[in-house]
Amino acid sequence: MTTTLTATTTRPEDRFLHAFEAYAGEVLNGTSEHLATLRRKAIERFSALGFPGRKSEAWKYTPIAKALQHPYKIDPMPAVPTLNEASLAAYAIPELDAYRVVLVNGRFVPELSAGSDLPEGVVLTSLETAAREHADLFEKYFAYYLDFENEPFLALNTAFARDGFFLYVPEGAALERPVHVLNLIDTSEELFLQPRHVVAVAPGATLKLIASGHSQSNARTFTNSVMEVFVGQGAEVHQYDLRLEGDRASSIYTTQAYLEGGARYTNGTLTLGGALVRNNVQVRFNDQEGEAHLYGLFLGRGTMHIDNHTMIDHAVPNCVSNELYKGILDDQATGVFNGKVLVRPHAQKTNAYQSNKSIVLTREARMYSKPELEIYADDVRCTHGAACGQLDENGIFYLRTRGLTLQQARAMMLLAFARDVLDQITIEPLRAYLDALVAARVGA
Amino acid sequence: MALLEIRNLHARVEEKEILKGVNLTVNPGEIHAIMGPNGSGKSTLASVLAGREDYEVTEGEVLYDGKNLLEMDPDERAREGLFMAFQYPVELPGVNMATFLREALKAIREHRGLPPLSPAEFMKLLKEKAALVGLDPSLKQRSVNEGFSGGEKKRSEIFQLALLEPRLAILDETDSGLDIDALRAVANGVNKLRAPDRAFVIITHYQRLLNYIVPDYVHVMVDGRIVRSGDKNLALELEEKGYDWIKEEVGLVA
Ligand SMILES: Nc1ncnc2c1ncn2[C@@H]1O[C@H](COP(=O)(O)OP(=O)(O)OP(=O)(O)O)[C@@H](O)[C@H]1O
Numbered sequence: 001m002t003t004t005l006t007a008t009t010t011r012p013e014d015r016f017l018h019a020f021e022a023y024a025g026e027v028l029n030g031t032s033e034h035l036a037t038l039r040r041k042a043i044e045r046f047s048a049l050g051f052p053g054r055k056s057e058a059w060k061y062t063p064i065a066k067a068l069q070h071p072y073k074i075d076p077m078p079a080v081p082t083l084n085e086a087s088l089a090a091y092a093i094p095e096l097d098a099y100r101v102v103l104v105n106g107r108f109v110p111e112l113s114a115g116s117d118l119p120e121g122v123v124l125t126s127l128e129t130a131a132r133e134h135a136d137l138f139e140k141y142f143a144y145y146l147d148f149e150n151e152p153f154l155a156l157n158t159a160f161a162r163d164g165f166f167l168y169v170p171e172g173a174a175l176e177r178p179v180h181v182l183n184l185i186d187t188s189e190e191l192f193l194q195p196r197h198v199v200a201v202a203p204g205a206t207l208k209l210i211a212s213g214h215s216q217s218n219a220r221t222f223t224n225s226v227m228e229v230f231v232g233q234g235a236e237v238h239q240y241d242l243r244l245e246g247d248r249a250s251s252i253y254t255t256q257a258y259l260e261g262g263a264r265y266t267n268g269t270l271t272l273g274g275a276l277v278r279n280n281v282q283v284r285f286n287d288q289e290g291e292a293h294l295y296g297l298f299l300g301r302g303t304m305h306i307d308n309h310t311m312i313d314h315a316v317p318n319c320v321s322n323e324l325y326k327g328i329l330d331d332q333a334t335g336v337f338n339g340k341v342l343v344r345p346h347a348q349k350t351n352a353y354q355s356n357k358s359i360v361l362t363r364e365a366r367m368y369s370k371p372e373l374e375i376y377a378d379d380v381r382c383t384h385g386a387a388c389g390q391l392d393e394n395g396i397f398y399l400r401t402r403g404l405t406l407q408q409a410r411a412m413m414l415l416a417f418a419r420d421v422l423d424q425i426t427i428e429p430l431r432a433y434l435d436a437l438v439a440a441r442v443g444a
Numbered sequence: 445m446a447l448l449e450i451r452n453l454h455a456r457v458e459e460k461e462i463l464k465g466v467n468l469t470v471n472p473g474e475i476h477a478i479m480g481p482n483g484s485g486k487s488t489l490a491s492v493l494a495g496r497e498d499y500e501v502t503e504g505e506v507l508y509d510g511k512n513l514l515e516m517d518p519d520e521r522a523r524e525g526l527f528m529a530f531q532y533p534v535e536l537p538g539v540n541m542a543t544f545l546r547e548a549l550k551a552i553r554e555h556r557g558l559p560p561l562s563p564a565e566f567m568k569l570l571k572e573k574a575a576l577v578g579l580d581p582s583l584k585q586r587s588v589n590e591g592f593s594g595g596e597k598k599r600s601e602i603f604q605l606a607l608l609e610p611r612l613a614i615l616d617e618t619d620s621g622l623d624i625d626a627l628r629a630v631a632n633g634v635n636k637l638r639a640p641d642r643a644f645v646i647i648t649h650y651q652r653l654l655n656y657i658v659p660d661y662v663h664v665m666v667d668g669r670i671v672r673s674g675d676k677n678l679a680l681e682l683e684e685k686g687y688d689w690i691k692e693e694v695g696l697v698a
């Protein structure tokens with residue numbers, strides 16, 4: 001490296017490369033040899049890839065380079081303020097009987113997380129503990145399929161992976177109660193957080209997982225979170241991600257799900273909060289007869305920017321994917337939906353459905369919708385549709401002629417629009433909770 | 445005092461004048477039928493009365509119970525007791541029928557100084573009113589009008605009328621597209637709702653409906669005006685002779 005400063009040292013990438021070197025000795029290495037090797041590889045890839053520039057197609061509508069100019073504090077082991085039950089109560093989902101997991105600033109808090117009452121064979125612990133105490137499982141699943149070769153944010157997360165949760169459900173086990181992961185941000189510092197989560201559900205097992213993100217503090221933060229989900233043969237996973245953070249929290253959430261034969265996977269991503277939020281949901285069918293359902297609902301207000309990118313890789317024949325994403329954009333909010341479906345040459349008998357519908361409530365709000373179907377097999381059924389518009393004036397008028405105020409009529413129509421997605425949620429207390437949140441948001 | 449007083453009403457949509465001086469007086473307890481050829485402005489009149497914003501009133505006035513109707517928002521009109529049964533009721537996917545009606549009834553009752561009904565009372569009332577018009581009670585679990593058959597939509601409009609108990613009901617071609625049983629059921633419903641303090645304006649193309657709901661007055665609208673008024677016999681005459689003779693008489697040769 002040369003010693004000339006300015007241009008090179010102000011690149012946001014350099015701050016991460018420097019931080020990596022600074023932490024590599026202690027904080028990042030202590031855990032396992034496997035991990036240390038991966039980290040090296042990952043940081044090299046990140047260095048080569050760099051952050052997506054303005055010409056990047058995948059980030060066309062999301063000004064990520066600009067967002068990363070901000071000098072966030074890069075700290076793989078941020079402080080965890082003490083929390084008590086009372087402060088957690090605000091984030092509980094009423095009537096939901098779940099195993100609770102608490103992460104604060106991306107760090108697993110064992111004292112506040114479920115432990116002894118878990119069914120036999122279930123592992124629910126911090127990423128770090130998993131690496132130490134369940135090395136076989138950890139090495140089997142961590143970054144096994146993850147494509148950080150081409151994705152700078154995945155490479156970066158892998159390079160800095162230090163904490164997060166690790167959940168393993170053994171073969172044939174059925175977790176009756178859902179697991180509720182509370183991701184809290186509680187800091188006075190402008191942190192760059194990079195939690196890494198691994199969820200592995202062995203053949204024939206079932207899991208219902210709810211992850212909700214909340215802000216307990218008001219400092220500006222950026223989260224680059226990665227979750228790897230393995231759905232074993234004939235296993236079933238229902239995953240719901242709730243973005244309920246405050247308006248100073250920006251984030252990129254990437255979920256990569258791998259489905260073995262006959263696996264069933266549902267992903268519901270509901271974004272109601274945050275500043276800039278990018279949700280990447282990527283599904284890969286590894287074997288036949290898999291089924292994936294992706295639901296999304298996003299409600300933008302103020303200057304929120306909500307970007308949903310989905311990618312379904314039909315790498316094998318005979319799988320079904322179904323996507324429904326709906327958004328309501330108010331004020332100056334921006335929404336993006338990019339749904340990519342890749343049907344590889346041998347993936348015959350693929351069924352892929354995709355639908356994206358949005359309502360734009362003001363002249364300043366924006367929605368960009370882009371379906372991307374790449375189909376290389378001939379015996380497939382694929383449909384997609386995208387619609388973006390205003391509230392149906394005829395519908396509003398009809399409701400008003402029955403005595404409802406304009407406000408009531410609009411709220412009723414918006415809630416109906418959102419319920420299309422909400423009604424897909426199979427955990428009733430969660431559905432009711434979100435229904436109430438959405439109703440309050442649309443003014444019902 | 446008249447319940448509805450329309451004086452020299454002119455209205456247009458996008459530069460096109462559609463209503464060209466409508467006069468009509470409706471007193472409490474009366475039933476008025478409005479007939480007339482396609483495109484003569486019947487639905488436009490109904491829409492203007494209900495408060496649809498696409499139409500611009502350029503002249504004239506409408507008094508409802510002595511108040512300026514045209515100054516009221518559509519929902520205010522509804523709460524004041526105006527009801528419109530639509531020619532083409534809109535489908536509202538995801539808006540649950542029962543929830544919507546509970547809110548509507550609550551708003552209207554509140555306006556009348558009545559307390560909201562308990563859930564049990566409300567469900568009982570829904571059942572009663574559905575029976576009155578022969579509406580399949582399971583429809584109330586569905587989304588408003590979504591996937592309803594043509595006849596079901598029309599019955600559902602009269603069902604809502606029965607539930608909301610307006611003072612002035614405007615029925616726009618509620619009879620068209622109904623089979624003979626449905627027609628009887630709808631007419632029956634309307635007849636049961638007849639009351640000394642309630643008036644109906646019934647827009648129809650068919651004299652047949654007027655055998656079941658006997659009007660006090662029949663009006664003929666041609667080219668944006670009511671050109672002739674009479675009693676129920678006028679409907680019979682139209683049925684027999686069509687509209688051309690009236691058009692000729694008023695100088696609008698076909
Ligand atoms: N929103 C609109 N935009 C443009 N033209 C309109 C609009 N609404 C009504 N019109 C026109 O105004 C005229 C009157 O229409 P209207 O629907 O009131 O007639 P109608 O008497 O109810 O006819 P029908 O018996 O066929 O129901 C028609 O020529 C129609 O095309």
Ligand SMILES: [Mg+2]
Pocket residue numbers: 486487488531616617
């Ligand atoms: Mg009409």
